[in-house]
Amino acid sequence: MDAKRADKLMTGVLYAVAGLIIIILASLLGYILWQGLPHISWHFLTSPAKSFEAGGGIGIQLFNSFYLLLLAMLISVPLSLGAGIYLAEYARNNWLTDVVRTAIEILSSLPSVVVGLFGFLVFVLQFQFGFSILSGALALTMFNLPLLTRNVEDALRSVSFDQREAGLALGLSRWETVTHIVIPSALPGIITGMILGAGRVFGEAAALIYTAGQSAPALNFGDWNPLHVASPLNIFRPAETLAVHIWKINSEGIQPDAAAVSAGASAVLIIAVLAFNLLARWLGNRIYRKVTAA
């Protein structure tokens, strides 16, 4: 077979493979939305879940998911920024840096259920945080931190060395060069990575089952004092999230409408993650244009 025909053939094969993947993903998404969308209503999104009867909603779980996400990102974003900047800009090429990098890689491939059990042993039992939002947020940080750090480091590294040289040669200090030249150039990549990380965290269940718990006690949305037991902001209350709720309904749900609730919740979850992805792209482009005046 000559090169030209091989080229044509392989182009065809690649198109076919790409098409197959798109069909699989699209049908999966389509199925979930098709099954779930009819069950979504304002009532469904805002009312609490019911354990034994039909007509329960996912209001508390939805709030828990967002609150847990916020706390997890509050902890992991500064940490990953610091670690990523250190690795990309300051770390010398020596064995210590290699150890840190390898550790990050191993952590990032850790199954989330292992992260969950680690969180259970350390945060829930050892630190006696119990099944709580705090334990969940810390477990999610463990789960998310390696990927975010990697993302920050990669985004910073993709800024060419010329830029750093230009900054230093202009009489900027190293810190000024990093904060005023390298980070702004890398910002779109960093933000995109953060938001994608947020999407991953939002859909995470296994790391939360044994940390944030599987129950969603009733909340009083009129009480915003974080020290009160029924306050939505209390970080020491157990908090079942949307993803955990879906898992739980499917494994042990005894509501008559369990299938419908599960389908609806899945659709909401997917829509939220999709929104995160679109937001990431939009925000990334926008910030890049703003910073670069392109």
Place this chain on the structure above:
Amino acid sequence: MAKTKVITSENVKLHYGDFEALHGINLDFAEHEITALIGPSGCGKSTYLRCLNRMNDLIPTARVEGDIRLRGQDIYAPSQDVVQLRKSVGMVFQQPNPFPFSIYENVVYGLRLAGVKDRAVLDEAVETSLQQAAIWDEVKDKLHESALSLSGGQQQRVVIGRVLAVKPEVILMDEPTSALDPISSSQIENMLLALRHDYTIILVTHNMHQASRISDKTAFFLQGRLVEAAPTKQIFLNPAEKETEDYITGRFG
């Protein structure tokens, strides 16, 4: 007439690990002159240039010995503020390296970080610097567009404007026109001739014609040695060393 020496260097040696790349360079630079550093690739001229604003500090294995002084101050003294040094000794690189910001922001970056906030002062600095860099007329109507949207030659002049805005005393240029077309190159050459009245310029170039056209003094480097440094006319018409003559006449083997 003896002009004031801005930079003096004595017995400058540079090692990359065990390898000695510069074997003791003695070279002085007079105020408001253009000095061209010429020589074949790998002869150490760029390496030497980067000793003058301590850019070699960025290379972990590089070690500089000898004595380099800016107006009598030892720039490798422990008390030397490197950031301050690089403000007085600006640098332009071979590849235009504008920041991915607007033209305006590129030029005022150094000033902004130095704490200048007054809009009028910044505007003024942008206009003056870009005029000195001979690019003002081309970009004055699009100062807030990205510097990356400009051509390579325009980018390089904006970068030079950015360096001028910080008001350095000395400008180091590492083959500033080698990535540019002939028209852009000659624009930059004319600009350098004008800048000479206010700045001391040290220029690394591979272009023999460029050296002979614009420099007052030329230094010829070969294999980490300074072979000869003299007024440009003398180097090109009547070099003292055989090696210099061979290189300049292209008989270099």
